[in-house]
Amino acid sequence: MTFRTRLVLSYLTLIALPLLVLSTLFYRTSLNVVTEQAQKNVYAVVKKNNDVIDTKLGMADQNSRSLxxxxxxxxxxxxxxxxxxxxxxxxxxxxxxxxxxxxxxxxxxxxxxxxxxxxxxxxxxxxxxxxxxxxxxxxxxxxxxxxxxxxxxxxxxxxxxxxxxxxxxxxxxxxxxxxxxxxxxxxxxxxxxxxxxxxxxxxxxxxxxSTVMDELFEQSIPAGSSYMVLDPNDVVVASSDGSQVTKKYAPAWIEAFRAKGSGTERIMLNGKHQIVCFARSEVTGWLSIVVTPQSALVSSLVPVIRTSTIVGALALTAVALFFAYFILGRITGPIKRLMSAMRSVGEGDFQTRVEVKRNDEFGLLSQRFNRMNDRIAMLVKENYEIKLKEKEAEIQALNMQMNPHFLYNTLNIMNWTAIEHGQKELSKMLVCLSNMLHYTSRKDWGAVRLAEELEWMRNYFYIMSVRFEGKFDVTYDIEPALYEEELPRLLFQPFAENAILHGFGGLEAGGRIGIRGWTEGGSRYFEIRDNGRGISKAGIDAILYEESASVGIKNTISRIKMAYGDDYGIRIESAPGEGTRVRIQLPRNTQY
CATH class of the missing domain: 3.30.450.20 (PAS domain)
Structure with missing residues (x-):
């Protein structure tokens, strides 16, 4: 049996077995993904219906209080x-x-x-x-x-x-x-x-x-689904089966759903796989339940998935045969020549050349191999220069990590603020966010003046104060001479965020953050201090030394040390119940 024949048979074997496995996995995964997506859609409908009911009934509750x-x-x-x-x-x-x-x-x-x-x-x-x-x-x-x-x-x-x-x-x-x-x-x-x-x-x-709820559910749930609304005593408030209304309905699986409050589960009911989506009303405490047969959600898609899987498998098999008979035969020759030349290079002969006879990928590979030998001497020389540039690239990479990380957090906060506060503060928050995005999206990630950094922080603190409903106040005590000096961008944000999200986690109000700046000798000092719940010694060690802890703070420490050297950095002083003080030391009048 020739090498080409063995190569063809091996190629077909390696293609056929994974193709069979992948086709099966694709079919099962696609079916599961479609089912999960349909399940999420039904759950979203139930949640939306529940919110609509809460809104309608909540109006009556509010108006009754006015009486x-x-x-x-x-x-x-x-x-x-x-x-x-x-x-x-x-x-x-x-x-x-x-x-x-x-x-x-x-x-x-x-x-x-x-x-x-x-x-x-x-x-x-x-x-x-x-x-x-x-x-x-x-x-x-x-x-x-x-x-x-x-x-x-x-x-x-x-x-x-x-x-x-x-x-x-x-x-x-x-x-x-x-x-x-x-x-x-x-x-x-x-x-x-x-x-x-x-x-x-x-x-x-x-x-x-009772038809108020019937109209809402009948117009929104998928065909073949049934719905039911139960009060805390398992009395049927509304149901797709009108004969159940006013009666008790208390199967064993209801209690687990009632304890969970809202969610979606797949269970067996009457010998069939059913998707149950449920949500509890915040106004009445009633539990809305929609039961949908799993087959009803995916029955129209199963033939499509099955057909696409079979067609895809056949197409891939045809492509595999084409490669086996017409492509593999052209591989062995160029590979042998390249292997011979590579042995020579491995022995130290960097003047070895491969004759280029083709214009396909192997011809290009041969050209690249020849060019590689020409560049080896140059690469040895450039290696030292690359090492020097790696440090600068690492600083830029660390800087750029701060931008998407913070943008994500900010947009998440604004999203929750809009939901919880009904857009009351949205206009001003958008102005603040616009300023912050403009500041963080500059192409030049070099040093900034302290005045610019503090202006960005004021916008940040405003958004956070709206999100946490005035839980904290911020004070500034900065020497005037420092406002025009330059420092790394987003220097204070990770520590302020840590104070708000973790330090004030147990506070309802009364949080205080103080930002202080002064000069001493040849150094500048900045201090971020809060009266939060504090950090244990183990927590401080985790922040400073563990790789998985506090990405923002770790990046800030790395930027300071790469820009100014190991003599500068941060120090954290804290204890549980005593607040936290972060002190940053930078050199004076130094370009970042």
Missing amino acids: FVDKDLYEIFNALHPSREEELVAADRQISAILSKYFSQNEDVYAVQLWTSYYSFGLSLSLPQGDPTQSRIYKEALRAGGKMVWYPTYDFTRMFNQPWLKDGSIDFRYLFSATRLLNFSHLEDSTLVKLKPGVERPVLTISYK
């Missing part, structure tokens, strides 16, 4: 005589108008009422409730003592003892309600005035039709 200090309601109930029917009717009109002011803009609210033992006020829809004070909703509100109670979906005819409506077709058959006991008060000459002790406190009831 506590509504002066008009206070005056009506404080002066109302329950025995006078004409007063009750007049009060009903006034109260209906007041409730309409707070809740009429919320189109999801079905009815808003104030219940007392003697009258139901604000009844905008004719709900034949009888005596609502005998209902469980009313009693739950009394027990809560002023806290908002979200009562899950209930059968109206049973809750209010209306059996004559049981067989009728009414659109308010299934409702869920939010109730709260109202103890009105208002400020009068800087004094908080409450209702008279003998005045009965009304119960606010905000009712929603």
